[in-house]
Amino acid sequence: RQYHGHQDVITLENAYHGHVTSLIDISPYKFNQLGKDSKKEFVHVAPSPDIYRGKYREDHPDPASAYAEDVKKIIEETQKNGRKIAAFIAESMQSCGGQVIPPVGYFQKVAEYVRAVGGVFIADEVQVGFGRVGKHFWAFQLQGKDFVPDIVTMGKPIGNGHPMSCVVTTREIAESFGASGLEYFNTFGGNPVSCAIGLAVLEVIEKEDLQGNATRVGNYLLELLAEQKEKHPLVGDIRGVGLFIGVDLVKDQQSRTPATAEALHLIYKxxxxxxxxxxxxxxxxxxKFKPPMCFTMEDAKHVVEIIDALLTEMEEATGMKTENNASTDAQCKMKVCSEFFKTLI
Incomplete structure (x- = not known):
């Protein structure tokens, strides 16, 4: 807001960025729980770039451009109303929003539209940074080497349990904040104990090749989960990168109706x-699979074996068939299954 004097923020559907008031204001995941009038006037919500459940899906010829165009329309409408965009903020992969991986090219196009009107692009790496995606250290790098955010926020992983956070930005943006005359002060900011912990975490990530482990174990976990999709009608979609994976449970694989009761029952079991x-x-x-970076092949196999057994148990309890995913009988019995698990919960 200091950078160009603009006030408005574009965020994504179902986004969560933190629990202080200023962040709840730009987190639909939270403020929607407060009622229909909870969204502030300076907040604008763009569609989540979800190609499995969103408005533009995997069969769309260019979902990245389509979702970015929606952001452009928000910017244009905002300007018509005499308002100005300060920032667009997004997790590099949505976590609380449903383990959503934006289509490649989406961030580049959004950044182009936002920067053209004096806004900045903020990448939230709190849950997905520090090598979790395996092939890259930061999840925003999945968009391509030509994309660099203006601001990157990071937290939890940097201290491995010790409370730490960090903001990285350009010198130009940082200096615009200082030039405002508003001095930033933080009692514990930069304290030597936290800095030592942060450095130790980075050292372990490098020495123990936890980034490589995320790739190897993550790929293996994705393979095991893909087998469950073939075996169980409840499993609608498997998506993820490295050790950041989502399994979308459905009542019907064709309609993609969310299997909420079944998912809750499964996590309790x-x-x-x-x-x-x-x-x-x-x-x-x-x-939501987001295990520790030291997660092993054996851990992955164990978890999926238990999930397989529980899904089988759930299906047998309602008489569902598992031999044929396309079985009309199985899909019909899924409705019975849903009502059954609602009563259990």
Whole structure:
């Protein structure tokens, strides 16, 4: 806001960026829980670039451009109303929003539109940074080497449990903040203990090749989960990169109706096996895999074996067939399955 004096922020559907008031204001995942009048006037919500559940799906010829055009329309409408865009903010891959991986090229086009009107592009790497995606250290790099955000925010992983956060930006943007005359002060900012912890975490990531581990184990986990999609009608979509994976549970693979009750039942049953997963996304039907970076092949195999057994148990409890994903009988019985698990929860 200091950079060009603009006020408005564009965020994504189902986005979550933090729990202080200023961040709840730009987090639909949170402020929608407060009621229909909770969205502030300076906040504009763009469609989540979800090619499985969104308005432009995997069969669209260019979903990246289509979703970016929606952001452009928001900018144009905002300007017509005499308002100015300060920033566009997005997690490099949406986590609470349902493990959504933006189509390649989306960020580049959005950044072009936002920068053209004096705004900045903020990449939130709090959940997906520090090598979690495997092939890159930062998830925004999945968009291509020609894309660089104006601001990157990061947190949790930088301290591996120790409370730390960090903001990286350009000198020009940083100096515009200082030039405003508003001095930034933080009692614990840059303290030597936290800095030592942050450096130790980076050292372990490098020495133990945790980024490479994320690629190897993540690919193996994706393979195992893909087998479950072929085996179980409940599994609608498998998506992810490295150790950031989502399993979209559905009542019907054709209609993609969210299997919310089934997902919640599954995560509760997994706890009985000492496996902690969460069900996230706007419908709470996405199994969210974001394990520690030291997660192993054996861990991955164990988790999927338990999930396989529980899915089989759930299907058998309702008489569902698992031999044929396309079975009309199985899809019909899925409706019975949903009602059954709602009663359990």
């Amino acid at each position: 997994l706890k009985e096996h000492q496996i902690l997963l969460s069900a996230d996304g706007p419908h709470r039907n996405i199994l």
